[in-house]
Amino acid sequence: MSLAQTDKYYLPQPSLWPIIGSVALLTMAVGGVMAMHEINHGLWVLLAGVAVLFFMMFGWFGEVIRDSEAGRYNKQVDSSYRWSMSWFIFSEVMFFAAFFGALFYTRVLSVPWLGESDTMQQLWPTFKAAWPTAGPGLTADGLKFTPMEAWGIPAINTLLLLSSGVTVTWAHWGLKKNNRMQLILGLGMTVTLGVVFLCLQAYEYHHAYTQMGLTLGAGVYGATFFMLTGFHGFHVLVGTTMLIVMLLRSIAGHFTAEHHFAFEAVSWYWHFVDVVWVLLFILVYWLI
Amino acid sequence: MKSMWQRAGVMGAVWAASQSALADYAYNLQEPASQVAREVFHLHNLIMLVCVGIFIIVFGMMFYSLIKHRKSVGHKAAHFHENTTVEIIWTIIPFIILVGMAYPAAKVVIEMKDTSNPDMTVKITGYQWKWGYDYLNEGVHFYSTLATPREQIDGTAAKDEHYLLEVDDPMVVPVGKRVRLLITANDVIHSWWVPAFGVKQDGIPGFIRDSWFKADKIGTYRGQCAELCGKDHGFMPIVVKVVSEEDYKAWVAKKKGSAQAAAADNTKTFDVKELVERGEKVYQANCAACHQANGMGLPGVFPAMNGSKVATGPIAAHINIVVHGGRPGTAMVGFTDRLSDAEIAAVVTYERNAWDNKMGDAAQPADIAAARGGAAVAAAPTAQ
Amino acid sequence: MSDAAHAHDDHGHHAHPTGIMRWLTTTNHKDIGSLYLWFSLIMLFTAGSMALLIRSELFEPGMQLMHPDFFNQLTTMHGLIMIFGVIMPAFTGFANWQVPLMIGAPDMAFPRMNNWSFWLLPVAGIMLLGSFWLPGGAVAGGWTMYPPLFIQGGVSYDLTILAVHIMGLSSIMGSINIITTILNMRAPGLTLMKMPMFVWTWLITAYLLIATMPVLAGAVTMLLTDRNFGTHFFNAAGGGDPVMFQHIFWFFGHPEVYILILPAFGIVSQIIPTFSRKPLFGYASMVYATASIAILSFTVWAHHMFAVGMPVAAQLFFMFSTMLIAVPTGVKVFNWVATMWKGSLTFETPMLFAIAFVCLFTIGGFSGLVLAMAPVDIQLQDTYYVVAHFHYVLVSGALFSIFAGIYYWLPKWTGHMYNETLGKTHFWLSVIGMNIVFFPMHFLGLAGMPRRIPDYALQFTEFNQIATVGAFIFGFSQLIFLVLVLKTIKGGAKASDQVWEGAQGLEWTVPSPAPYHTFETAPVVK
Ligand code: HEA
Numbered sequence A: 001m002s003l004a005q006t007d008k009y010y011l012p013q014p015s016l017w018p019i020i021g022s023v024a025l026l027t028m029a030v031g032g033v034m035a036m037h038e039i040n041h042g043l044w045v046l047l048a049g050v051a052v053l054f055f056m057m058f059g060w061f062g063e064v065i066r067d068s069e070a071g072r073y074n075k076q077v078d079s080s081y082r083w084s085m086s087w088f089i090f091s092e093v094m095f096f097a098a099f100f101g102a103l104f105y106t107r108v109l110s111v112p113w114l115g116e117s118d119t120m121q122q123l124w125p126t127f128k129a130a131w132p133t134a135g136p137g138l139t140a141d142g143l144k145f146t147p148m149e150a151w152g153i154p155a156i157n158t159l160l161l162l163s164s165g166v167t168v169t170w171a172h173w174g175l176k177k178n179n180r181m182q183l184i185l186g187l188g189m190t191v192t193l194g195v196v197f198l199c200l201q202a203y204e205y206h207h208a209y210t211q212m213g214l215t216l217g218a219g220v221y222g223a224t225f226f227m228l229t230g231f232h233g234f235h236v237l238v239g240t241t242m243l244i245v246m247l248l249r250s251i252a253g254h255f256t257a258e259h260h261f262a263f264e265a266v267s268w269y270w271h272f273v274d275v276v277w278v279l280l281f282i283l284v285y286w287l288i
Numbered sequence B: 001m002k003s004m005w006q007r008a009g010v011m012g013a014v015w016a017a018s019q020s021a022l023a024d025y026a027y028n029l030q031e032p033a034s035q036v037a038r039e040v041f042h043l044h045n046l047i048m049l050v051c052v053g054i055f056i057i058v059f060g061m062m063f064y065s066l067i068k069h070r071k072s073v074g075h076k077a078a079h080f081h082e083n084t085t086v087e088i089i090w091t092i093i094p095f096i097i098l099v100g101m102a103y104p105a106a107k108v109v110i111e112m113k114d115t116s117n118p119d120m121t122v123k124i125t126g127y128q129w130k131w132g133y134d135y136l137n138e139g140v141h142f143y144s145t146l147a148t149p150r151e152q153i154d155g156t157a158a159k160d161e162h163y164l165l166e167v168d169d170p171m172v173v174p175v176g177k178r179v180r181l182l183i184t185a186n187d188v189i190h191s192w193w194v195p196a197f198g199v200k201q202d203g204i205p206g207f208i209r210d211s212w213f214k215a216d217k218i219g220t221y222r223g224q225c226a227e228l229c230g231k232d233h234g235f236m237p238i239v240v241k242v243v244s245e246e247d248y249k250a251w252v253a254k255k256k257g258s259a260q261a262a263a264a265d266n267t268k269t270f271d272v273k274e275l276v277e278r279g280e281k282v283y284q285a286n287c288a289a290c291h292q293a294n295g296m297g298l299p300g301v302f303p304a305m306n307g308s309k310v311a312t313g314p315i316a317a318h319i320n321i322v323v324h325g326g327r328p329g330t331a332m333v334g335f336t337d338r339l340s341d342a343e344i345a346a347v348v349t350y351e352r353n354a355w356d357n358k359m360g361d362a363a364q365p366a367d368i369a370a371a372r373g374g375a376a377v378a379a380a381p382t383a384q
Numbered sequence C: 001m002s003d004a005a006h007a008h009d010d011h012g013h014h015a016h017p018t019g020i021m022r023w024l025t026t027t028n029h030k031d032i033g034s035l036y037l038w039f040s041l042i043m044l045f046t047a048g049s050m051a052l053l054i055r056s057e058l059f060e061p062g063m064q065l066m067h068p069d070f071f072n073q074l075t076t077m078h079g080l081i082m083i084f085g086v087i088m089p090a091f092t093g094f095a096n097w098q099v100p101l102m103i104g105a106p107d108m109a110f111p112r113m114n115n116w117s118f119w120l121l122p123v124a125g126i127m128l129l130g131s132f133w134l135p136g137g138a139v140a141g142g143w144t145m146y147p148p149l150f151i152q153g154g155v156s157y158d159l160t161i162l163a164v165h166i167m168g169l170s171s172i173m174g175s176i177n178i179i180t181t182i183l184n185m186r187a188p189g190l191t192l193m194k195m196p197m198f199v200w201t202w203l204i205t206a207y208l209l210i211a212t213m214p215v216l217a218g219a220v221t222m223l224l225t226d227r228n229f230g231t232h233f234f235n236a237a238g239g240g241d242p243v244m245f246q247h248i249f250w251f252f253g254h255p256e257v258y259i260l261i262l263p264a265f266g267i268v269s270q271i272i273p274t275f276s277r278k279p280l281f282g283y284a285s286m287v288y289a290t291a292s293i294a295i296l297s298f299t300v301w302a303h304h305m306f307a308v309g310m311p312v313a314a315q316l317f318f319m320f321s322t323m324l325i326a327v328p329t330g331v332k333v334f335n336w337v338a339t340m341w342k343g344s345l346t347f348e349t350p351m352l353f354a355i356a357f358v359c360l361f362t363i364g365g366f367s368g369l370v371l372a373m374a375p376v377d378i379q380l381q382d383t384y385y386v387v388a389h390f391h392y393v394l395v396s397g398a399l400f401s402i403f404a405g406i407y408y409w410l411p412k413w414t415g416h417m418y419n420e421t422l423g424k425t426h427f428w429l430s431v432i433g434m435n436i437v438f439f440p441m442h443f444l445g446l447a448g449m450p451r452r453i454p455d456y457a458l459q460f461t462e463f464n465q466i467a468t469v470g471a472f473i474f475g476f477s478q479l480i481f482l483v484l485v486l487k488t489i490k491g492g493a494k495a496s497d498q499v500w501e502g503a504q505g506l507e508w509t510v511p512s513p514a515p516y517h518t519f520e521t522a523p524v525v526k
C-alpha cells in the first residue's frame, strides 16, 4: 500500500495537535502542583490534563499513521525518523544517567563521608557507614528496613525482560519475512512478558512497603531504589503500551517487510529499556 | 579603534569616579592578612598580567587590521584561508602559557587544602541568618549576629562606617596561630568567607568541611556569608578579631564566666513578666528575621505568630516546634542547640503573651529540658 | 487528498488558517523561527526590566524599593528567564529560520514537532511569571536552585520545577529536530565539511542539549521528590548530600553555558567573512575547536564548586580541565582575527556587533580563566566578579551575537534594509552602556561584594552607582532596537537577494524576503 512513494518531500499541513498538547501540559502542571499542596480539586485538574494529553496523542499519532499508510513518507523521512529515534533514546540514556549518577555518588562518596573523620565525630557520632543505609539521621530515629533481595522476583523479572527482547526480535524477523502470524505471535508474547513484568514489580513494591519497611522515604537507599526502578517501570509501561499499539496495527494489516519503522522504533526502545534493567539488576539489586 | 576609545572612556569615567570615593577604594583583591591570601593575591596579579598581555597582542593585531585593511582605504581582500603552521603555533603557545599558570596555582591549592597541625580548632555553623562558633579546645560557644540597627538599613538613621559588616559578638583568635575551621550549617548552605585570610568554605548541612588560616597581624577583619541562604543572606556578616595571645586568654576566661551564668538560669523558675521581657529580646534576635517584629510573618513564606494556632494552642506543641522545628524541609529548624532552656522558655512565653495573643501562661526552663529529652517528633532534617 | 503529490501541491496559501490560528498551528520553519524570536524579545524586556529593578535597589546602600525576599525573586527570575527564555529561544529561532535555508532543505525534519517545541515555551513562561502572584511570590533560591534552600520554598517552587521540565522537553524536541534536519536533509553535494559554520555550531549545540537537558530534568525531579514525596537525595540525615545536587546541576550547567555561546560563535563566523570579503580562516580547525569545546565541557563542571570543599585531587582536576578550554576557544578567536586580517573590511551594524563580540567575549573568557584558578576562585566565588564574568560572555557574547545575527539576516527575512543610522546608534549605546554596567563589577567582586545581596557595605557604593547608570543606558537603548525591527518589518529600502556584497551561501540565493516555501526541490551544491 505504501508503495506510492514520492520523491517530493512531504510537508505536513498546519496542525492543532501541538497547541492542544501545550494546554494539556499546562493543565497537568497546575493540577500537579495543586495536588501536591493539597489544594482542592488538584487531582481532578491533573487528570483532566492527562485526558487532554491522551486525546492529543491519539489524534497526533493517528495523523502520522494515516500519513504513513498513505505513502506520504519517502526514504528521506524514514531516515529522519531513524535519526530522531536514536537521539531520543540517547536523551533517555542521559536521564537515567542522572539517577545512576546519584546512586554512585551516594554509595561511593556521600555515605562513606558521613561515617568518617570530622563529619562523623562532630555530627553523627553513632553512624556506621555501610550500604544499604537509610542515612545517619533516619537510622538514629529508629528507621529500619530490609533491602531488596536480588534472587527472587528481580531475577525472574530479568529473565522475563531478556526473553521479551528475544520475542520482539523474533517478531521482527517474521515481519521481514512477511510472515504475519510470526509477527503477531511474537508481539503478543512480548506484550505478555511486559505485562507480567509490571505485575511482578507492582507486587514487589507492595511487599516492600507493607512488609519490609522499604519506602521512598527510607533514606538514599529507598530513594535511589524506587526512583530508578520506578522510572524504569514507567518506561516498561510506556513500551508495553506502544507494543500493544504495534500489535493492533499488525493485526490491522499495517507495515510491510520494507516499510515498518514504527515497529523498529518500538523495538529499539524496548531493547533500551531492557539494557537499563540489566544495569539496574546488577547495580541496584545484586551488588548491595 | 572606536572600541578602544570607548574602553578608555569607561576607564576614564571609572577613574574620575574613584577620585570622589569616600572609603578605601579598590581595584584589586583586599589587602591580604595571611600567607595563603598573599599567594592568592600574587597569583591573581600574575594571571591578570598574562591575560592583559595576550589581550593587547591579539587585539592590537585586530585593531591594526580594522584600521589598515578597510575597504574605505581601498584595501583589497586577500584570499588565503588556511595555514596549518600558524594554527599549530597558536594552539601550542596558549597551552604552554596555561601550563605556566597551572603550576603555581596547583601549589596554592595544595597549601590551602593542608589543614594538618593546627594550634586550635573552631567549629563554625551557619544558621539562617547568623553564625555559631564552637571553640572545641576551650569549650567556648556563642552566636554572632548582624549588629547594624534596622533604622540604618531602612534609611531613617545615618549609616556608620561598618554598615552591614558589624556583629554583636565577633570571633576572636590569637595572632600567628594556625586556626583550623570545621565548617558546617544547620539549615541551608552558607559560606564562611573572610577575604583577608583567603578563606571561603561552604557550610554544608550534615557535613563538616575544614579549612584553615593563620592571621599575620592584629586587627579586625570582615567578611560576609557567600552563598545564597534565603531572605537575609545579605545580612549575615562575619567579623574576626585577631588579638594578642594574652588578650585571647582574657577573652576566653570572660566567655566562660558568662556561660556559667547562663547555665545557672536554666535551673530557675521565673514569673511571666520576667519571661516576657527576656523573651522579647530573644525573639527580636532569633525569630523576628522570619516571623517579623510585629509577629505578622510573611504570608506564604513565614507564618504569623500573632494569632497563630500553635502560639495560642496547647503549650506543649508550641514548645515542641520551637525546640525540634516545624515540618522537615521548612525553614523552621529546631532551636534545641541554639538557645538555652531559659531562652526558649522566655521566647515561648513571649509569643503566647505578645501582640493579640493573651494566653497568660508561661513555659519554664524545666519544661524545655523535658521537651528536649522527649521524643524528637518528625525531627528536623539535620537533627543531630 | 489521499494522493501525496496532490497534498503537496495543495499547500498554497489559501489552504492555511489565518490570524492567530496561523501562528498556533503553523508547521512552517520561518513562521516558527519568527515566533521564537518574538518570544525571546518579549522575554528580554521582561527579564531586563527585572534587572533594572535589581540595579535600582542596588543604586545605593540601604533597602529602598523592596523587601529582600522580593529582591531574591527578581534575581532568580532574571537569571532563569534570560537563560531559558531569551538566549536559548533566540538561538533556536535562528536555527529555525536559517538551518533549512543554509542547507537547502524545504523545512525542518519534523514540522509539527517543531511547532510544539515552540508552543511549550509560553506555557513555561506563564508558569514562571505567574508564580509572582502566588502566595510567597516567585522562586527566590537563585537560578541554580540549590537545595536545601530550594526545598524550603512554597508553591511556586514546584511550579518552577515543572516549568523547567517543560522547557527541557521543548529543548530536547527542538534539538532532535535540528540535529535530524542537519544530518539528513542537506542538499545533494553539501557534505558535512562544506556546511556553513552556523550549521556546524548548531549541530554540536543540539548534541549538547540532548545530552544535558535530561540530566537537568533528573536533578529537578529529585528536588521535586525531596520536596513532596519524602525522598532524601539531598539530605544528609537520609544519607544524601546537598552537594550532590550541585554536581548533577553543573554537569548540565557547564555544557549549558556553551549551549549559550556556540551558536553565537556560529553567527559571528558567518558575519566576519562577509564583511571582510574573505573566506573564514581555518574552517576545519573551527569545526574541531567547536567539537573540542563541547567534549571538554563535560569534564569541567565542578569549577562552580571550588568552595564546597572537594578533595584536593578533584580540585586540581577540575582546575586543569577548565583551563584547557581556553585552547580551543583561543583558536576560534585567532581564526576570527585572521579572517579580518588583510580583508576588505566594512563596518555595517552586524559587523560592528561581531567585532564587539570578539573583543568583549574575550574579556569574559579571560575573567573565566581567572575564575578557573581554584585558589583565586575561592576568593571570587559568589561575588560580583562572577557576575561580571558571565555578563561579559552572556551579554556582550550571546546577546550581542543575537543582535548581530538579526541585523545580518533581517533584510533576508523582511525584504527591507534596516535603518543603518538607527542600527549604529543602537550599537554604540549598547556597547558603551554594557561596559559601564559590567566592567565596574569586576572591581566590586575583587573588593569583596557578594552576589545575590539586596544591600551592601558603604565601600561598594560608587561602582554600584556607575553600574546602575550604565544599566539604564543599556536597557533603554534596547528600545531603539525594538523600533528598528518594527520599522524594518513595515518598510524600508528594498533588499537585494544577496543583501551584502560579500555574502556567500545558499540563503543568499533565494529572493528577499525569503518566500514562504523555499527549496522544495533541493539545490545542488558543487
Ligand atoms: C556563555 C556563557 C559562558 C561562557 C562561554 C563561559 C566561559 C568560561 N567560563 Fe564561565 N560562567 C558562565 C557563563 C559562561 N562561561 C556563567 C553563567 C557562570 C555563573 C553561573 C552562576 O553561578 O550563576 C559562569 C561561572 C564560571 C565559573 C565559576 C565561578 C564561580 O561561581 O566561582 C568559572 C570558574 O572556573 C568559569 C570559567 C569559565 C571559563 C574558563 C570559560 C572559558 O570557556 C573561556 C575561554 C575563553 C578565553 C580564555 C578567551 C579567548 C582565548 C584566547 C584569546 C586564547 C589565549 C588565552 C590564554 C592562553 C589565556 N565560569
Ligand code: HEA
Pocket (backbone or CB within 6 Å): C044, C045, C046, C047, C048, C049, C051, C052, C054, C055, C075, C076, C078, C079, C080, C082, C083, C086, C087, C141, C142, C143, C144, C387, C391, C394, C395, C398, C399, C437, C451, C452, C453, C454, C471, C474, C475, C476, C477, C478, C479
Ligand atoms: C543572557 C543572560 C543575561 C542577560 C542578557 C542579562 C542582562 C542583565 N543583567 Fe543579568 N544575570 C543573568 C543573566 C543575564 N543577565 C544570570 C544568569 C544571573 C544570575 C542569577 C542568579 O544569581 O541566580 C544574572 C544576575 C544579574 C545580577 C546580579 C544580581 C544578584 O546577584 O543579586 C545583576 C546585577 O546587576 C544583573 C544585571 C543585569 C543587567 C543590568 C542586564 C542588562 O543587560 C539588562 C538590559 C535591560 C533590558 C534589555 C530591558 C529593557 C527594558 C526597558 C527599557 C523598560 C521598558 C519595559 C517594557 C517595555 C516592559 N544580572
Ligand code: CUA
Pocket (backbone or CB within 6 Å): B126, B127, B129, B189, B190, B191, B225, B226, B227, B228, B229, B230, B232, B233, B234, B236
Ligand atoms: Cu548565609 Cu548566605
Ligand SMILES: [Cu+2]
Pocket (backbone or CB within 6 Å): C253, C254, C257, C300, C301, C303, C304
Ligand atoms: Cu562553568
